[in-house]
Amino acid sequence: MSALDALTSALRCLPGVGVKSAQRMAYHLMQHDRNGALQLAQALQVATQQVRHCTLCHTFTEDEVCATCADPQRNRSQLCVVETPADQAALERTGAYKGRYFVLMGKLSPLDGIGPKDIGLQKLFDRIAVDGEDAVSELILATNFTAEGEATAHVIAQALKGRGVHVTRLARGVPVGSELEYVDLGTIAHALVDRR
Amino acid sequence: MSALDALTSALRCLPGVGVKSAQRMAYHLMQHDRNGALQLAQALQVATQQVRHCTLCHTFTEDEVCATCADPQRNRSQLCVVETPADQAALERTGAYKGRYFVLMGKLSPLDGIGPKDIGLQKLFDRIAVDGEDAVSELILATNFTAEGEATAHVIAQALKGRGVHVTRLARGVPVGSELEYVDLGTIAHALVDRR
Ligand SMILES: [Zn+2]
Ligand SMILES: [Zn+2]
Secondary structure (H helix, E strand, O other): OOHHHHHHHHHOOOOOOOHHHHHHHHHHHHHHOHHHHHHHHHHHHHHHHHOEEOOOOOOEEOOOOOHHHHOOOOEEEEEEEEOOHHHHHHHHHHOOOOEEEEEOOOOOEHHHOEOHHHHOHHHHHHHHHOOHHHOOOEEEEOOOOOHHHHHHHHHHHHHOOOOOOEEEEOOOOOOOOOOHHHOOHHHHHHHHHOOO | OOHHHHHHHHHOOOOOOOHHHHHHHHHHHHHHOHHHHHHHHHHHHHHHHHOEEOOOOOOEEOOOOOHHHHOOOOEEEEEEEEOOHHHHHHHHHHOOOOEEEEEOOOOOEHHHOEOHHHHOHHHHHHHHHOOHHHOOOEEEEOOOOOHHHHHHHHHHHHHOOOOOOEEEEOOOOOOOOOOHHHOOHHHHHHHHHOOO
């Protein structure tokens, strides 16, 4: 296989990139942006080596514990469950939440074979079980308002019944069927205040 | 900048990849496909190091001269001008052409500031000027049937007037406004036979 074919084939590991797009990308890099190609190669290697998961909230970080979890100003008794770091970032941009997070890094999706074990639910339940100053008194379910996000929220809420934690859900100010990361700040902020 | 942000930013060197897509790609690679990320890094480095241009036809190759130009079975007196290696591949798949190619690696696009110097037209004219056994008697213009492709074909045809080479254009069997790489084989083969 030629180096160009190998590159085209390797580019297909990117989500949403088919044969034609991969070929266009490979041609573009070789013809117009070899410097960008080398920077991308470098960034891929560094990230693969250094990015890991926060031991507390499961999001991406380069340290043992992420900056949000390490921040002493955050309310330790509130835990907000989101699907992805992008969703967490959307919530952070509202400035309306001062608690901590748990990032599922996915959602339940039975049709794709993604069950509770694949999205770290046990890790979440272990986190809820912690006593002492890190004890969680309120869990805010901020999974997306899609079928899978709702199912994920439902499964978590059911599993935590009688565990002494107050489980709330973002208010339906968020348009049904949409994904948090594309929702405007005001709507998200409102939904946070009206959580049920 | 974190390693993840650096990766997201580096992914934007890929054509058609905006901020949101880059972030999704970075998350996907870190969460689900670190092996793919490392393979892509490797492929980018190898390709950047090894891919260069054929000294005869200007297409990508890892050698001095590409396999098509080096093939003694190809008719040396016919030269087919295409915009990209993908277009050349589309013509090759028809099996209807046995001459050689010249790959412009672009097209004239005055609005984007892409002029004759940016797409190697001088190199093409030098190629046409060669005498002896590599002399070209027919030049087939197979640029795309888009506004820019037509303009490119027109400029080349004008420049070669009175240079003793027979200049033809793919027949309009190819639907106007479309790009060669997406056209079915039969249409391309027909257009080759009917070239004018
Ligand atoms: Zn954390
Ligand atoms: Zn060649």
